[in-house]
Amino acid sequence: MNDLEKKVVDLIAEVLVDVNKENIQMNSKIVEDLGAESLDIYDMIALLEDEFGLEITDEEVEKIQTVQDVADFIKDHRKAS
Amino acid sequence: MQHRVAVTGMGMVTCLGSGVKANWEAVTAGRSGIGPITLFDTERFATRIAGEVRNNFDPEGFIPVKELRRMDRYQHFALVAAGEAIRDSGIKFPPDDPWRCGVVIGSGIGGLASIENGHNVLLKDGPRRVPPMMIPMSVINLAPGIISIKYGFKGPNFGLVNACTSGTSAIGEAYRLVREGRADLVLAGGAEAVVTPLAISAFNALRALSTRNDDPEKASRPFDKDRNGFVISEGAGMLVLESYEHALARGAVIQAEIVGYGATDDAYHFVMPDPDGEGAYRAMKLAVEDAGVTPEEIGYINAHGTSTELNDKMETSAIKRLMGPAAKTVAISSTKSMTGHLIGAAGAVEAIYSVMAIKNGVIPPTINLETPDPECDLDYTPNKAARREVEYAISNSFAFGGQNASLALKRHSENGKSPYRI
Numbered sequence: 001m002n003d004l005e006k007k008v009v010d011l012i013a014e015v016l017v018d019v020n021k022e023n024i025q026m027n028s029k030i031v032e033d034l035g036a037e038s039l040d041i042y043d044m045i046a047l048l049e050d051e052f053g054l055e056i057t058d059e060e061v062e063k064i065q066t067v068q069d070v071a072d073f074i075k076d077h078r079k080a081s
Numbered sequence: 082m083q084h085r086v087a088v089t090g091m092g093m094v095t096c097l098g099s100g101v102k103a104n105w106e107a108v109t110a111g112r113s114g115i116g117p118i119t120l121f122d123t124e125r126f127a128t129r130i131a132g133e134v135r136n137n138f139d140p141e142g143f144i145p146v147k148e149l150r151r152m153d154r155y156q157h158f159a160l161v162a163a164g165e166a167i168r169d170s171g172i173k174f175p176p177d178d179p180w181r182c183g184v185v186i187g188s189g190i191g192g193l194a195s196i197e198n199g200h201n202v203l204l205k206d207g208p209r210r211v212p213p214m215m216i217p218m219s220v221i222n223l224a225p226g227i228i229s230i231k232y233g234f235k236g237p238n239f240g241l242v243n244a245c246t247s248g249t250s251a252i253g254e255a256y257r258l259v260r261e262g263r264a265d266l267v268l269a270g271g272a273e274a275v276v277t278p279l280a281i282s283a284f285n286a287l288r289a290l291s292t293r294n295d296d297p298e299k300a301s302r303p304f305d306k307d308r309n310g311f312v313i314s315e316g317a318g319m320l321v322l323e324s325y326e327h328a329l330a331r332g333a334v335i336q337a338e339i340v341g342y343g344a345t346d347d348a349y350h351f352v353m354p355d356p357d358g359e360g361a362y363r364a365m366k367l368a369v370e371d372a373g374v375t376p377e378e379i380g381y382i383n384a385h386g387t388s389t390e391l392n393d394k395m396e397t398s399a400i401k402r403l404m405g406p407a408a409k410t411v412a413i414s415s416t417k418s419m420t421g422h423l424i425g426a427a428g429a430v431e432a433i434y435s436v437m438a439i440k441n442g443v444i445p446p447t448i449n450l451e452t453p454d455p456e457c458d459l460d461y462t463p464n465k466a467a468r469r470e471v472e473y474a475i476s477n478s479f480a481f482g483g484q485n486a487s488l489a490l491k492r493h494s495e496n497g498k499s500p501y502r503i
Contacts, residue, residue, distance in 0.1 A: 039151065
């Protein structure tokens with residue numbers, strides 16, 4: 001895991017307090033594997049937007065399935081800006 | 082058929098501590114819970130004191146962290162007090178018939194801190210950053226909502242907004258639900274957490290709060306000539322009300338009975354009570370009539386007793402009108418002298434103190450009553466608790482908007498021979 005990926009895992013663990021951090025893998029599916037519900041997703045988006053100073057649209061949220069997708073999104077977005 | 086209504090469980094959180102036991106020890110010892118505000122920087126505020134919930138309040142030991150973050154402080158108080166009341170009642174959960182178990186919670190303002198926070202975020206960072214949970218954290222019906230989620234109570238469920246009578250009104254309406262047979266058991270009470278910058282500045286704008294900042298423990302002084310406003314505080318009180326048959330059938334301990342409820346409105350002014358006390362008098366009279374007793378049979382009145390000049394005089398004259406010569410001998414106290422004014426939770430906390438007074442034969446005092454107001458000349462149990470057997474008590478709450486509500490409570494006799502008139 002690189003630094004960005006580690007940071008993403010930390011943030012997801014902060015939202016999903018019931019999930020053991022060691023169980024959060026880059027290929028974990030956020031809803032199916034980690035049990036996130038809709039309110040968790042809202043919290044996660046708010047936290048990611050704050051942390052990385054970016055904006056995630058509803059369409060973009062729908063494409064994000066795994067922890068890796070989150071990290072990739074942030075990497076791409078940072079590159080673009 | 083009308084049912085008798087038993088109190089089978091109680092729970093509370095106030096500035097005097099968490100739990101009924103800690104609270105009862107403090108109020109009977111005449112201890113004040115008022116101190117400097119620590120929840121925010123008060124430098125520019127006229128009032129810098131309140132009854133904050135601090136010592137021994139540990140919602141994390143009771144509510145999972147994720148849920149905790151999604152609740153306002155007033156909801157933390159509601160859930161923790163409800164938990165104590167449910168444990169105290171011994172009712173198992175989920176209950177056998179969840180559709181017969183209800184929840185009625187009163188609050189004056191609900192999650193004001195969450196609204197203030199959401200608005201601050203809106204101004205600073207824009208509409209996209211407003212927290213998604215701001216609405217469920219701020220609305221009042223989510224207090225009964227989260228309690229029903231936790232305990233699986235699926236019967237009548239609502240939030241009730243009646244300013245400073247909210248807690249009393251919630252218990253009164255819950256009492257009616259049980260009495261009329263529309264539920265076997267209702268968890269009822271009040272919760273409030275409005276020690277916030279906006280609330281303090283707004284109450285200051287109304288000149289309603291004491292500004293005795295240099296002497297917080299002396300600031301709440303109902304019926305005393307040197308009062309200068311009420312002291313705002315926070316917390317929650319919850320009671321399990323249950324039909325007498327339901328309580329007996331499961332072998333519950335009956336702590337007292339609720340036997341009367343009266344509710345009126347002054348129809349007079351936004352924030353001032355009608356100085357004639359007509360509405361307050363009639364609320365008490367309705368509660369006493371509902372209980373089927375005469376006013377002379379009332380042994381204790383837990384007064385609304387806010388420590389404002391208008392309320393204290395109005396309430397005194399209303400009690401005199403209700404009780405006639407017996408007004409001189411009835412034991413009265415304002416526990417707000419120690420707890421401060423919990424706004425929508427006040428009536429619920431005071432109903433619990435009233436039950437404890439009846440159960441234990443002890444009247445909590447009105448502290449800081451050093452120079453009696455000549456127009457407030459009854460027995461307010463000044464400064465020290467008093468031993469006194471009480472068969473019937475009433476608990477008063479009056480509010481901005483002119484709402485008045487009184488509950489009548491009755492001692493429960495172990496031998497079951499105690500007379501009860503419906």
